[in-house]
Amino acid sequence: MLDIKVIREQPAYVKEQLARFQVDAAIVDQVLGYDERRRTLLREVEDLKALRNSVSKEISTLKDADSRETKIREMRTVGDRISLLDKEVAQVEQEQQAAMLEIRNLPHPDVPDGADDTANPVIAQEGEERQLGFAAKPHWELVEALGIVNFEQGVKLAGSRFYVMRGLGARLQRATIQWLLDLHLGQGYEEVYTPFVVKEAALWAAGQLPKFRDNLYRDEESGLWLVPTAEVPITSLYADEILDASRLPIYHVAYTPCFRKEQLSAGRDVRGMKRGHQFDKVEMYMFTFPDQSYAALEKLRSDAEECCRLLGLPFRTKILCTGDIGFGAAKTYDIEVWAPGQGEWLEVSSCSNVEAFQARRANLRYRPEPGAKPEYLHTLNGSGLGLPRTIIAIMENYQQEDGSIVVPEVLRPYMGGCEVIK
Template identity: 50%
Template sequence: MMDIKWVRDNVEAAREYLRNRRSDFPLDRLLELDERRRQILGEVEEIKARRNEGSKRVGEMKRRGEDASALMEDMRSLGDRVSQLEAELGSVQGELDDLMLRMPNRPHSTVPVGEDETSNPVVRTWGEPRRFDFEPRPHWEIGEILGIMDFERAVRLAESRFVVLKGLGARLERALVQYMLDLHTSNGFIEVSPPFLVSSATMTGTGQLPKFSEDLYRCANDDLWLIPTAEVPLTNLHSGEILDEDSLPLHYTAHTPCFRREAGSYGRDVKGMLRVHQFPKVELVKICRPEESYDELESLTASAESVLKGLGLPYRVVCLCTGDMGFASSKTYDIEVWLPSQGCYREISSCSNCEDFQARRMNTRYRPKEGGRPRFVHTLNGSGIAVGRCLLAIVENFQREDGSIEIPEALVPYMGGVREITPPVKR
């Protein structure tokens, strides 16, 4: 969450960044509540001082044998007033806390101002999109030809926007996971196997709650939610802790299933695996000192890019503008892979620096070596990468005219030596 003191001292800057983010956040109401909270606290403090002084006088009057009943009645009235103010404070504080949890993060000064994805500048590109001498098929058609994707049975098992991978399709998904984890752990990330169900407090810590509850799946009889990304448990590993500075930075990676309702996305990408309710992903999370976080963002993005480079998949990196970036992010790079069937780049990874936004919600700090008060850490996260989207990108980019696909060289050892997937022989 944002620092209320910064908001109070920089009202116009806060108003500007909210406008740039196209946010309708009620800043004036927040400021009104903050002012009333401070007024109440000041009045309560003043009344309590008067009560303390009055209590002393009551004691002195009683010792002298004087009648203190009038003064004692005044003290009771002050006590009633404190009770009234504390009740109001509870209401004001509750609404203020809720608004603070709903206020989006402040964009970094290097983030371009823009309305939507059309204002996202391209930072760099890698690889050349393949030129086909035939009309490239979409991945769902190839998957059906090869017998490795079954959307019809997935609908019968669950509903739309699920997929069943079979045979070498399932093997390819597993190979991708192992390849990504081996790549990231060899570069210093610690592999973690976290819970796939987490509490409301954990979801709140990284910003999924309360704002995005409609996009999440919740267990009916428990305070548990299915994770939308491993960012949630990985970043919360140190919630409520004060870390030693020498332990930073911390780099974590995990492979988990991810669950999202995709609320409001109906009508978009309804065919295939591009937008589904359950998908595997390898996630990257970093926890570091504030001074290091933007260097860490660059290296985090490079780690995600290394997956696509190793597989030979063309991609580009864009910097999200203020109107397109995520709620908790201060700066985000999207990595977009080339999809031949669509003739365009589509997002396969988002790499974000959240600065101290999540750390304040989680109360995760570190103790500086030189002494002084504990400071909030900075947290970063990125897909390293979305396994399903990587699989469909391989299917489309490495397809042949007969519907078969070539396996990228980096995955051959993970596929047990299999170098291609070909259509089944009809009997």
């Protein structure tokens, strides 16, 4: 959510920035209209309440029954007017809030214009689009031959876009999660384990709602939603709280499964494990002072890149353009790893500074100094890393001509010393 003060004071700037996302300026005018009306109503109703309060006090001291009756009758009328206005205020407030929740975050000056993901500039790269000395196979062929992933069983259990991992495949996944968590612990993150279902409010706070409603799984009976990313529960970890400045910055890392309906056109990304309705992810998340969030974003990015580097995967980092950056983000880096079997770069991490966008939605603040007014803090999130794609890249990069897969050295301790999956 944007700061209403910024909208009020710099509407032209807000409109201009939103225009870069093809967002109609009308929504800004709409918000301004609600805001103006709300404040007008507020002034009137608050004056009346002040009147009522003082007269009520007066009534309690009046001895004379007649004048007492007169005042009470007067205040009855005032009370009616107040409840009428109160309802109007509530109505306008709700409309204003609803409109505010629809407005995306404003981009950081670094964010370039661009139509879609093909316009994201590459800003760093380590490693090449490596060619193996033989015909590289896509991962779905490798895993089927090795019997470590079973796609049919996934379909049998839950339908398309689900799969079952088994044996060393399952273990490779578990090892990777474990290793990633341990790595981030060493980078200064505190591990959290959260519920995998959350209340609706958490989805609004994180900015998943209203936009991604159709992509989320929900249990009607309990009103709980399956998390699409650990970012959602972590954002609300401290919602409605005022954190002491001494606690900041807070860095968290969490493993969760992620559930997304991903209603894509049939035929797109259907092969293999690249895009399922359920996948695992290790997520990094930061709560920082506003003036430190961009330095934190660089740490986040470098911590994510370190995962790729240590796994020995060629990777490159892009900065997302206006056509690709997410709803809540002010600036985002995507990290992609090379998958020689499929012959494409796979996005394994997305690191974003959302500034105060989520903090406002989650009512998440800190107190700069004892006695000072609370301020919204900044939050950042970054995958470190997304699992199936990391595993895909591992399998496709470490495959050998005979179809076996060498286990990256850093993962071997987590695989009981296993060096090759064959």
